[in-house]
Amino acid sequence: MSPTTETLTAERILEATEEVLRRHGPAKATVVDVARALGVSHGSVYRHFRTKAALREAVTKRWLDRTSEALAGIAADEGRDPETRLRDWLRALFEAKRRKAGHDPELFATYSVLVGESGTVVEEHLAELTAQLTGIVEAGVAAGSLAAADPAATAGALFHATGRFHDPCYAGEWKRPEIEGELEAVLDLMLRGLRAPVR
Amino acid sequence: MSPTTETLTAERILEATEEVLRRHGPAKATVVDVARALGVSHGSVYRHFRTKAALREAVTKRWLDRTSEALAGIAADEGRDPETRLRDWLRALFEAKRRKAGHDPELFATYSVLVGESGTVVEEHLAELTAQLTGIVEAGVAAGSLAAADPAATAGALFHATGRFHDPCYAGEWKRPEIEGELEAVLDLMLRGLRAPVR
Known part of the structure; x- marks a missing residue:
């Protein structure tokens, strides 16, 4: 099953965000990196988290x-x-x-x-x-x-x-x-x- | 009385070191800065504190x-x-x-x-x-x-x-x-x- 055929849930985005943060560090990690890791557009990520700050807050929570x-x-x-x-x-x-x-x-x-x-x-x-x-x-x-x-x-x-x-x-x-x-x-x-x- | 006519004591060196640290920060402060502030040669400072590390330890203590x-x-x-x-x-x-x-x-x-x-x-x-x-x-x-x-x-x-x-x-x-x-x-x-x- 390719990543794009799975439903894109908030939880999947947060898992990918944690992995991107682990790899790139908090200073360099971007929403584009997260989207790329999931094989989706960054627009799809923004539909769940309206800003990069909101995504970072959610993963911290x-x-x-x-x-x-x-x-x-x-x-x-x-x-x-x-x-x-x-x-x-x-x-x-x-x-x-x-x-x-x-x-x-x-x-x-x-x-x-x-x-x-x-x-x-x-x-x-x-x-x-x-x-x-x-x-x-x-x-x-x-x-x-x-x-x-x-x-x-x-x-x-x-x-x-x-x-x-x-x-x-x-x-x-x-x-x-x-x-x-x-x-x-x-x-x-x-x-x-x-x-x-x-x- | 000019700075050089006073006896150069360890205490005077430590006072000057604290002032140099305050002004330049711990990364940039040097023994030469301390000597200059006292109007003495850096050799005179080294007679009291044999290394820069010893001087930093003494001022911290x-x-x-x-x-x-x-x-x-x-x-x-x-x-x-x-x-x-x-x-x-x-x-x-x-x-x-x-x-x-x-x-x-x-x-x-x-x-x-x-x-x-x-x-x-x-x-x-x-x-x-x-x-x-x-x-x-x-x-x-x-x-x-x-x-x-x-x-x-x-x-x-x-x-x-x-x-x-x-x-x-x-x-x-x-x-x-x-x-x-x-x-x-x-x-x-x-x-x-x-x-x-x-x-």
Whole structure:
């Protein structure tokens, strides 16, 4: 089946865009490159994404969504107590970022550039992640196992305090063997602060 | 008094180097520029600093020492209880970095480049800061007000968890009005985790 006989979906365009970005880098990748990779005219691409900026935003959102969707399962898993869920969620965020950075460094660097461009997409992503964390803290407060006067503020603090373990500016640190112990030390300290006093 | 009649001290060379770095940027600044600014031969500069790399390391160390010396006073201040000292120390670190970044952004950017070059100098600086924090945690454990099985590991966790408020890669965030509240939320969470249970 030649590429042109398949239906041109937004998802196919985004897959091709990611591949073009990986190959050419964020500075050089163009809509014409994407169209060529798909064997279609650039007009066909523009019917799905009205501007190059819209296409870049959409591919960035897709990349970020992969992380938040993977984490949503942990946030919603009522089989684990809230403290375990918090710890597992923050570890999984670190693992996801480290895997992306280590597995395909060019693509990771490319997306780090794109993330710097797309203000709204990144804000929405951070809001989604913080909302997941807030949900876990609220579940812990409801169950009486965690103490937090303002679960959203606490979620923000948890997210900010673990920046070293998910922010791309620390990607260079993630290969150091000590890094996992450093994450555990931060988690231990924060979770001690969150645990409700035993009555 | 003309520049050449003053004794050429290491400190005068470092002052001139900082000024040359501010003016030319880290990529272009040379030892010849420094010598010219002082009205001496470059041989005179090399008598104090044997290589350009040694001069750059020394000026970076001087820049970093300004921060650690200011903080040492808080770490050693037994007039404040250890929890207050921890909080004040971490706030002062943030304020010092924010002031440097906001007051003279070119020089801050220059030093961020130099810090990336000087492995040992930066490691020693981080070790010095963590040692100060460890001392405060130990004082709290000795007084019975803080609980920490391993004060050095706890100090590391405190330092890592506050990276958002002292690491230059976050300098862009430090102008946001929310940033102070974000620091307080992280400090509240961590200090709750450190407080010894009331017996």
